Each structure stands twice: as structure tokens, then as C-alpha cells.
Amino acid sequence: MNAQPIHFKPSEGFRDRAKAVVDNPFLRQSFRGAMDFLMSKRAGQFPDVEELESLRTLGEQIRQYNLGKLPELLVRLEENLTRNGIQVHWAETPDEANEIILGICKRVDAKLMVKGKSMVSEEIELNHAAEAAGIGALESDMGEYIVQLAGEKPSHIIMPAIHKTKEEIAKLFHEKVPGVEYTDNVDALIQIGRKVLREKFLEADIGLSGVNFAIAETGTLCLVENEGNGRMCTTTPPIHVAITGIEKIVEQLSHVPPLLSLLTRSATGQNISTYFNMISSPRKPGEKDGPEEVHLVLLDNGRSQAYADEQLRKTLQCIRCGACMNHCPVYTRIGGHAYGTTYPGPIGKIISPHMLGLEATATMATASSLCGACGEVCPVKIPIPELLMRLREESFSAPHPNPAMRGQGAGYNGLVSFVWRAWATVYRSPMLYGLATWAGSRFSWLMPSSQGPWTTVRTPLKPAPKRLRDMLKERG
Amino acid sequence: MSSVQPATPHPTDIYFFATCVVDQFFPGAGMDAITLLERLGIRVHFPEEQTCCGQPAYTSGFPDEARKVAAHQLTLFPNDWPVVVPSGSCAGMMKHHYPTLFAADPARRAQAEALSARIYELTDFLVNLLDWQPQDTGGECTVVLHTSCSARREMGVHLTGRKLLGGLGKVTVAQQDHESECCGFGGTFSIKQPEISGAMVEDKVKALKATGAERVVSADCGCLMNILGHAAWKDAQEGRAQPSLPGEHIASFLLRRTAR
Amino acid sequence: MSARDRILAKLKAAPNLPKPEPDVAAWFAGHRPVENTADKVARFRKCIEFAHAEVHAVTAITWLPKLREVLAARQIDKLLVAEETPHGNAALDELPPQGIECSTYDMPIEAWKTEMFHATPASLTAARAAIAETGTLILWPDAKEPRLMSLVPPVHIVLLDSAKIYNTFYEATQAEGWKDSLPTNALLISGPSKTADIQVTLAYGAHGPKELIVLLMGDEQ
Incomplete structure (x- = not known):
């Protein structure tokens, strides 16, 4: 059978595969329709919120x-x-x-x-x-x-x-x-x-x-x-x-x-x-x-490997129902193949790194708006959004000895880490924050009209001419 | 689900945590929220030193950086007053993630837990602490409400915005398809996966417009930035001079509708 | 070290995080009221009919005529039955004179696999509960009434005593002490075989029986 070679890295080409589905209205509609159907079927089975919640707690x-x-x-x-x-x-x-x-x-x-x-x-x-x-x-x-x-x-x-x-x-x-x-x-x-x-x-x-x-x-x-x-x-x-x-x-x-x-x-x-x-x-x-x-x-x-860490262990609670993918706005847009992993969707994003290493799967964890729909429907209450954040951390942090998982640090980028450190330096200091945002509001005309990925489908972001704190001061 | 707490039935003083998005991008929404609260007899305190809840770094996988920024916010609310946040997302960060963030730091953890108990999303505060029954003074109007995923799933306050709008006699609240689905913002998600995020916001804006509502209101400026940004981009693409989907923070809408 | 030892060693080296034992009994006691027989019969019927099974209320006297009628309606003149069971023997006695050939599962499947797959249009089994x-x-196939009887024939007819309906699966396993007595194969069957794998469109008779017919004994409705 045709299939991906075993040592294929799902992270590579993920965005291209996702885009191919996003740009295909026919596939978009077919996944949307199928997921809508499965979501409504599930909802019909759980009319009683108390019963659902207590059963999920028992399942967990x-x-x-x-x-x-x-x-x-x-x-x-x-x-x-x-x-x-x-x-x-x-x-x-x-x-x-x-x-x-x-x-x-x-x-x-x-x-x-x-x-x-x-x-x-x-x-x-x-x-x-x-x-x-x-x-x-x-x-x-x-x-x-x-x-x-x-x-x-x-x-x-x-x-x-x-x-x-x-x-x-x-x-x-x-x-x-x-x-x-x-x-x-x-x-x-x-x-x-x-x-x-x-x-x-x-x-x-x-x-x-x-x-x-x-x-x-x-x-x-x-x-x-x-x-x-x-x-x-x-x-x-x-x-x-x-x-x-x-x-x-x-x-x-x-x-x-x-x-x-x-x-x-x-x-x-x-x-x-x-x-x-x-x-x-x-x-x-x-x-x-x-x-x-x-x-x-x-x-x-x-x-x-997942078992060895208290938080990551929760990944193993899964009973493979697929409800997380049925309710996932990302899965609904890109379907299962784009992930490139055996298990697609939210559960795939959190289990695959243990199977294939974070080096092969790091991108998947970023493909989530953390909307929480997966965690909300999970019948055994796996905190999928929290686990995605943890995987982001494992991926982007500098490689260190005794990592919790294979491929830790695979997504490390010195420049990105520096930007976040700089961000924290500014945002933990009222003075630096004040300066930076003051400059932003006064020089918002300097904001470029093209802001990378943001402006592919949105107008550019421009700080308001006066910050809330300025308006409050003026009001007295 | 919602954070009804009997301790302070009718608070007289609150802290207002504006969020960095409101401070820099939607200051009018912040002003309107403050004015609205003051009109309801509340003394609003705005700690000048506030910056950001730390969520951008937290959700991006940089908890250490988030912790540094969050630690600063922990020091800003010395009195035992409610802290009102005009965003379900930032409120969710402070209420639910601060205690986790400081799990390994007992002193700060205790502070974080104490603060967590005082955090209120704005609409939750208006409905469940103030029991505010807005009196509508405007004309007939149809709006559509977008509730952020954090407000809905983390804060469990998706009913309060609806309740406030439902109390306005001449306002019809339209029902969009896939109401509970994410708008596709997700902070850095919108930058890292622009194709998927773009598809999500495209669908969201279509669903909102399909209701025929005059405007979209939301209690989260992150979502508004995304939704209105896409709607305006689409208008520009299609050569429309007037916005096809105007929108604003729910505080601005409520303030205007209930003006005397 | 074997793979077994390596896996177990890794798991044992992980932090020991014992969790409280779940109280399954309390959940069922609090969420699944015990119903009387009539209510259970009604609920059972509603659910299995929703899953596309056909249910006929019968008595000790009417079940065989009803069985014959069910077969006649489908123009089936051959039925696989289990000898050495009361219902199988009754069928063997009554049906052949009325023109329905009754075959029996009297030898290991290897000896007649092809016939089972190609020339066995219907089967009759009992349900345990x-x-x-x-x-x-609930079926517990055994040497007398083997597993494939409820799987291969396109029409599966099941005789069920309505006094043996439990409220829940949990109750059945507890009341019958399953944990100490599970057979080679225990089966729960909740309708005819089906699939929705093509465009989420439901189709019956995927690999197992296309029709499931329940003769519900003792139901007076």
C-alpha cells in the first residue's frame, strides 16, 4: 500500500498540506458537514448536563x-x-x-x-x-x-x-x-x-x-x-x-x-x-x-515516556472516541491527512510527540487556537489545551539535560526566545511598558501596512492615538 | 458555572484591570466599561502600574516569561476588592492559570489564589455581583454576540453577555451558526498558522454577517481585533466604503443603549 | 532484558501517583433508576427498534408460529438451529413438517465453513439476557450455540425472555457475577450489523446480519 515512509516528519510541510485543504472548498464543506453531523449526534446523547459531567468525572x-x-x-x-x-x-x-x-x-x-x-x-x-x-x-x-x-x-x-x-x-x-x-x-x-x-x-x-x-x-x-x-x-x-x-x-x-x-x-x-x-x-x-x-x-x-511525567501521563487517559477531532475547529478546516500522523486532531497532537519525538511533531502543537472545545467534550477530561501549552514549552525551551521527552528543545530558536525575554522585561516594568506603549500610540502611523501573516486576511493593527491610561488622565 | 460569590453582594469599590489590548488598541471600550461601572455607583480604581496578564507568553510556551509579567500584576491589588476585567480571556488567565503558574512558589501561589478568587469578567460582574437590570433607551436594533472561547469554556460566563443583551427591550440578539466555535484568533496561533486561522475567521465573519445583524458585540477585544480586522479587510477587497460588519465591545454598546 | 522487563522497568521508575478508586456502583445508583419489568421491556423495545431491529411479542405458545411467519415473510425456508437447546429442539420438531428445513451446528466450523457462509440464510438463537x-x-455463545450463529447468517432471530431484562450493562455484570465466570466469548448485540463509513450514510448489513429479529417472550403488549 502507498503510505508515508515510517520516518516521515509530520511537522515538515504541515502548513502546505493544511493550506491545500483550506483552499479546497469541496473538502472544507465535506469535513464541515461530517463534523456537524457527529457533533449533533453526540449532543443528542447527552441531554442532561449533570449526567454528562458526572459520567465524565467518573470516566476520568x-x-x-x-x-x-x-x-x-x-x-x-x-x-x-x-x-x-x-x-x-x-x-x-x-x-x-x-x-x-x-x-x-x-x-x-x-x-x-x-x-x-x-x-x-x-x-x-x-x-x-x-x-x-x-x-x-x-x-x-x-x-x-x-x-x-x-x-x-x-x-x-x-x-x-x-x-x-x-x-x-x-x-x-x-x-x-x-x-x-x-x-x-x-x-x-x-x-x-x-x-x-x-x-x-x-x-x-x-x-x-x-x-x-x-x-x-x-x-x-x-x-x-x-x-x-x-x-x-x-x-x-x-x-x-x-x-x-x-x-x-x-x-x-x-x-x-x-x-x-x-x-x-x-x-x-x-x-x-x-x-x-x-x-x-x-x-x-x-x-x-x-x-x-x-x-x-x-x-x-x-x-x-508520557507515563513518566505526571502532567503528560494524562494523555494516556484517552479511550480513542474521536470527539476531540469532531469538535475541533482546526480539524474541521484541514481534515485528518494534513496532520501527517496516524492519530490526527487534538489527541494526535498530544500523543504523537511521544511516538515520533517532538522534533518530528513540534509544529502540530502550534496548530491550535487553544479554544478548549476538545477538552470540553473529552469523555475522560484530558486537559488537551494545557497539554498543548506544555508541548509548546518543551519544544521552544533551550535543550537541557534530562528532558521529559524526546526532542525537547527541537523548536528552540535563540532569537524567538530573546524576543520573549525582551517582551517580559518590558511588560514586567511599568516604566518600560509606559514608554513602549506611549511610543506605540504616538507613532502608530509608523506601523507597517503589511504585518506578515496577520495581514494576509486582516487589516493591519494600529495602536489607538491615546491609550486608556491617557484618556483616564485627561478625564481627571 | 459562573463565579457567583456571596462574600461581597454589592461592592462599592473595584479594581479595573484593562488588559494590554484594551489599553493600546481599544481604549474607548475601557473608558466605556469604567463609565458604565461608575454610573452603577461603583468607585473604579485603575492601578496605573498594570501592564499585561502574561497570557501571550503563557500560551506560546514561555511560562517563565509569563510568570515574570504575572508576578508584577500580583502586586497591584492590595485591597480586598473585586478585580474586574473586560475580557474573558485575560480574566481566565488570572483566575485559572495564575495559581498553576506559581505552583512552585508558595508565597506567590497564595497571593495568586487570593487574587484568583477576586477576578471577575465584566459581564459576569454586572450580572452576578451587581444584578444589574439594564433599562434600554435606544431604538429597534439587531446585534449578534460573539463570546470568546475563554469566557465560554474557561470562565463559564457565556450566558451573562446574552442575559445583559436580552434585558434590552428593543434589541434583538441574532443567533449565528456555529456560535460556540472559535473565531480563529488564539494569540500567536493567528501568526504561526495563518492559513488555518484565516479560514476560521473567514467562516466566523460569514456566519455573523449571515444573521443580518447590524453589528457584532463581544466582551473580548482579542476576538474583535480578529473579527473586525477580517471584516474590514474583506470590505477593502470587495471595494466597500462602509463596514459590512461594524462591531464594538459589549461595554460600549451597553453604555450607549442605557444612556439617560 | 526482554521488552517486557524494559517496559515494566520504565513504568515502575515513573512517579507512583496512586489515585482513589472510582465508585462505579454509586454512579449507577444515582443515575440509573431501577425500573419494573414493564418499563424495562418498553425501554428495551424502543431502543433496539431505534437501532433497526424488529421485535415481536410472543408467548410460549405463539413463538413458533411467529417464527414461521417471520421466515415466510422473507421467503426463507432454511433455518440454522442449535440442537440440545429447548428452543432448537422445538424448532427441529415443529418446523420441518411445515416446510422449513432446519440445519444444525453439529460439527466444527472448519468442516462446513463454505456452507455456513453461502447457504445459511437464517439462524435462531436464544439470548441469555x-x-x-x-x-x-446479551449472548454467551457456547458449544451448543456457537459464536458464528449470531454473525454469519443474514437474518438472525433471537428468542428473549422478557423477565431477563436488566436495567443496565453494569447491573447485568453484577447480578450475574460475570467477573468470575466469563465465557470464551461474551457478546452484546444491539441491532443488525451497520456502517456509516460512506459519507456518514447509515447502511445495514455491513458484515454481519442484515436483519435482527427479536421474539420477546412473555411480553403481553
Whole structure:
């Protein structure tokens, strides 16, 4: 599949990619429409503000409690999964995770892996690695299938093909799926996908899935989905491999119902998804279906770095609902691809630096007006704007020893830092402030009519001829 | 949500923290806010040494510089009077971020917390502390209200501006599409990501104009600078001599509408 | 050191920030009133019908005729049932004489995968219980009634005892002591398979059943 090379730096060219979407009225309208739809669906699920706020507080408490015990819970999860017959693997890096998964494939001489929706598998670029190893990796979530067929990447974590119109998909199916006539009827298109993919479920040697919640006390993997492809991938092939980030763990089964409710209501405005699939073991003796082997790959990939810092740790509370992107005025303007990261939108801006290093992602943190819409809707109350400010600080401060994150200081610019220091010198001193603003008001005619980026779509800023303090003095 | 505090039901004295944007770019709005407060029987004290809340540096990732500037403001309000700020954004900085900013400095942290409790955004102060019921003296007029993201989400005072305007008998408050969406200002965001910020303000101005309102009012001059700056730029582009979307601070509008 | 040890070492080296245990029970007690059976039935129906499932009120006597009617309306003459279950056996006894062929899931899927995928138009299973809040069926597939019965056939018919409807998922897990007894696969099903991946337009029958039909036993409405 076409995809970005793994060591691609999302920061580079970000503004150009963003501009390309901003200047495309068609894409602008299509993201606006889709996000408006998702926002209103979510709002419909939370008519009672008190219920919403108390449930968000509970969600935050659950996630923080579990993160607080993360190392212990991972060990317990491993023990209980192993007891249940599920094999547990650990991967520090994407390469290690791919090696583990491809190792399983090679052991059974697998030809085809069908994949349920998994953002972590996107994160490790599993499709790339599988193709390189001669193993077919086929996406089976309708949106992911469309995106894969088009040689693209998902533009939204819940709605991967949200950037495509039905006409584009109709053309794609007609061109890429043998024997398919052009139709832009959505039902017909879905039935085409169903037919193609059902044959693949029959054929596949390996089913791959993500995990929404891993329950430590029971040794259970939980999956949320609407289509049924996740159930297909985890039931039909002889081997099921699940992959998850180490943070998706809860200690107790009782933690799941509130998180599930927050997840589906926030994500797509459904009171629950069509399927909630809880897997606690491979096929047991006497059972007639289900995989003979189940594996879980636990991936770090920078999460332990976020974990090491009390503030940055909050990033790991995320349950991947996508509400932050649905409500983000920046995401709405530029869509998911412009970010260049696996996870776009506000959550992408705060999680990607831990995966790719701040040196590759520093620009993303500046692409926010800090309007707070993301933090307001986050079902587990991640303070995203605060984290963005923290990332700005980590990026722009001079490199120092023992940084909290990889790439600290990557955005350091001596001149910019000097300007801010000078600014502080002036603004902490009433005398210097008085002088500077007095000069500004008297010589405002000297203000240039072109003020860089500000005046591309705005009139120039001009200080008023008299400051408020002058007016007050005159008034006496 | 709003900061209703029973401690001082009808204050007689307040400090006015104008903000650097009002001081330098919208002094008329500051004057109008002060005049309005005085008309309501309040003695307004303007500490001459005030400069800026420090937010520009804070949100840009330079907390040390923000701290230096904020530390200076901490010293300006010795009496236990409310501090009224004609901006949700700067009020939010002082109320919610000062305590965090001085977390590692116990003495200043205590000062910051004490100050935080006294910070009021102007419309919040008018509604919830003064319980002001404005008497409309103007003619029929339609306005549209833009509430800043900080006022809405950080200060939780998005209802107070609406309430004040709603109390004006002959003023109709139009409802814009995507009312709660950011105008795209975001301080240095507008400079660092001008394409995205530009797209946001373009959409915002379109939505405001589409209501057919005669003017936009807002309690935040940062947003006004952005919104009116774009509207004027668009007018110039399209050769209009008259502003298609005039606007002003809500204090100016309220003062004029309630003049005796 | 293994990846496991390295990851755990990094996590353990991080500051230990224990957080208070969340009180899930209190939240549900305060926000989800316990309803009587009639209310639960009504809520369950409303929710699952909203999700495009078809619900028929039946009794111990009328469920088989209703099942036949449902199949006839779709011109389906073949039904996959689970032998060794009371409802499966009842179907096996009653339906074939009325022209509906009943197949059974009597061997591992590997032996008949193609037939399951290509020649099984409908299935009948029971639900273990249900959830009123979200209009959800709870299934615990087992050796008698395996997992794919509720996934592969385009029409899935479910028999549900209305006395087994819980208010919430939380209540179901607590009342039934799930944490000590989870099966290989526990499932919540809240409608037919669907997707909105093309232009946020809802389409049913993405990969699983296109139709979900609930025979709600004991509902007197």
C-alpha cells in the first residue's frame, strides 16, 4: 500500500498540506458537514448536563486510577490472559511489534491476514511490514477497506474514509474491484464490500484486531464495533492476534460499562455500538468455532515516556472516541491527512510527540487556537489545551539535560526566545511598558501596512492615538 | 458555572484591570466599561502600574516569561476588592492559570489564589455581583454576540453577555451558526498558522454577517481585533466604503443603549 | 532484558501517583433508576427498534408460529438451529413438517465453513439476557450455540425472555457475577450489523446480519 515512509516528519510541510485543504472548498464543506453531523449526534446523547459531567468525572477517575496502577495491572493482565490460554507478547517499538505479528504469520505460513479496525496497527505500519514479508494484509472495516483500496491512510480514527464522497468510492470500487459496475448507491456499495470481504474472511489464516479495553482481573479483551468485521476477524480465522497500547487497561470489569457508554456516545452519538465483543480465551475443547490461538501484543512506542511525567501521563487517559477531532475547529478546516500522523486532531497532537519525538511533531502543537472545545467534550477530561501549552514549552525551551521527552528543545530558536525575554522585561516594568506603549500610540502611523501573516486576511493593527491610561488622565 | 460569590453582594469599590489590548488598541471600550461601572455607583480604581496578564507568553510556551509579567500584576491589588476585567480571556488567565503558574512558589501561589478568587469578567460582574437590570433607551436594533472561547469554556460566563443583551427591550440578539466555535484568533496561533486561522475567521465573519445583524458585540477585544480586522479587510477587497460588519465591545454598546 | 522487563522497568521508575478508586456502583445508583419489568421491556423495545431491529411479542405458545411467519415473510425456508437447546429442539420438531428445513451446528466450523457462509440464510438463537438502557441482547455463545450463529447468517432471530431484562450493562455484570465466570466469548448485540463509513450514510448489513429479529417472550403488549 502507498503510505508515508515510517520516518516521515509530520511537522515538515504541515502548513502546505493544511493550506491545500483550506483552499479546497469541496473538502472544507465535506469535513464541515461530517463534523456537524457527529457533533449533533453526540449532543443528542447527552441531554442532561449533570449526567454528562458526572459520567465524565467518573470516566476520568477510572482512567486515572488504572493508570496509577499500570505496571501492576499489566502483570495481572498477563497472568490472567495466560491462565485463560491467550498468549501475551510485549513490544517496545513498532518494529518489535511487527516482528512478533509476522513471526506468528510465518510460523503457520499465513498467506492472508484480515484486519479489524486497529489504530495501533496503523501506528506500527503493519500493512507495510506484512506486504514486505509477502503476507497479504487486508482491511475489513468498510472505511479502512475503502482507504486501503485507494492507497491512502485513514483521515479520522473512527471514520477512516470521511474525506471521500460516495461518488469517489463508487469510482474506486468500479476501478479496483473486478466485475463491479459503477454505482453510487451507498447500500449497493456496502453490499459490494460485504461480498468481497466475506470471501476473504473464509480464506484468511490470521485475524487481527485492536482492543478497546483489556480487563486485568478477568483476562478479557473487549472490542467495540458496528459492522461485525471485528467479530469476523476474531472468530473465523484459526488465529486471532490482538494489538493494543499498554494504556488501554482496566483493573475491573465494573470499570467497563461507564467507559463503554462514554465511548460510543461521544464517538458516534450511539447509546451503544451494535457489537460489544468480550474475548477471554481461544476455542475451548468441544467448542465448534473461534480461533485455536489468541495472542495479545502490548505496545509501548513512547507511551512509557508520557507515563513518566505526571502532567503528560494524562494523555494516556484517552479511550480513542474521536470527539476531540469532531469538535475541533482546526480539524474541521484541514481534515485528518494534513496532520501527517496516524492519530490526527487534538489527541494526535498530544500523543504523537511521544511516538515520533517532538522534533518530528513540534509544529502540530502550534496548530491550535487553544479554544478548549476538545477538552470540553473529552469523555475522560484530558486537559488537551494545557497539554498543548506544555508541548509548546518543551519544544521552544533551550535543550537541557534530562528532558521529559524526546526532542525537547527541537523548536528552540535563540532569537524567538530573546524576543520573549525582551517582551517580559518590558511588560514586567511599568516604566518600560509606559514608554513602549506611549511610543506605540504616538507613532502608530509608523506601523507597517503589511504585518506578515496577520495581514494576509486582516487589516493591519494600529495602536489607538491615546491609550486608556491617557484618556483616564485627561478625564481627571 | 459562573463565579457567583456571596462574600461581597454589592461592592462599592473595584479594581479595573484593562488588559494590554484594551489599553493600546481599544481604549474607548475601557473608558466605556469604567463609565458604565461608575454610573452603577461603583468607585473604579485603575492601578496605573498594570501592564499585561502574561497570557501571550503563557500560551506560546514561555511560562517563565509569563510568570515574570504575572508576578508584577500580583502586586497591584492590595485591597480586598473585586478585580474586574473586560475580557474573558485575560480574566481566565488570572483566575485559572495564575495559581498553576506559581505552583512552585508558595508565597506567590497564595497571593495568586487570593487574587484568583477576586477576578471577575465584566459581564459576569454586572450580572452576578451587581444584578444589574439594564433599562434600554435606544431604538429597534439587531446585534449578534460573539463570546470568546475563554469566557465560554474557561470562565463559564457565556450566558451573562446574552442575559445583559436580552434585558434590552428593543434589541434583538441574532443567533449565528456555529456560535460556540472559535473565531480563529488564539494569540500567536493567528501568526504561526495563518492559513488555518484565516479560514476560521473567514467562516466566523460569514456566519455573523449571515444573521443580518447590524453589528457584532463581544466582551473580548482579542476576538474583535480578529473579527473586525477580517471584516474590514474583506470590505477593502470587495471595494466597500462602509463596514459590512461594524462591531464594538459589549461595554460600549451597553453604555450607549442605557444612556439617560 | 526482554521488552517486557524494559517496559515494566520504565513504568515502575515513573512517579507512583496512586489515585482513589472510582465508585462505579454509586454512579449507577444515582443515575440509573431501577425500573419494573414493564418499563424495562418498553425501554428495551424502543431502543433496539431505534437501532433497526424488529421485535415481536410472543408467548410460549405463539413463538413458533411467529417464527414461521417471520421466515415466510422473507421467503426463507432454511433455518440454522442449535440442537440440545429447548428452543432448537422445538424448532427441529415443529418446523420441518411445515416446510422449513432446519440445519444444525453439529460439527466444527472448519468442516462446513463454505456452507455456513453461502447457504445459511437464517439462524435462531436464544439470548441469555438483555439490557433495557441500550436495547441490547446479551449472548454467551457456547458449544451448543456457537459464536458464528449470531454473525454469519443474514437474518438472525433471537428468542428473549422478557423477565431477563436488566436495567443496565453494569447491573447485568453484577447480578450475574460475570467477573468470575466469563465465557470464551461474551457478546452484546444491539441491532443488525451497520456502517456509516460512506459519507456518514447509515447502511445495514455491513458484515454481519442484515436483519435482527427479536421474539420477546412473555411480553403481553
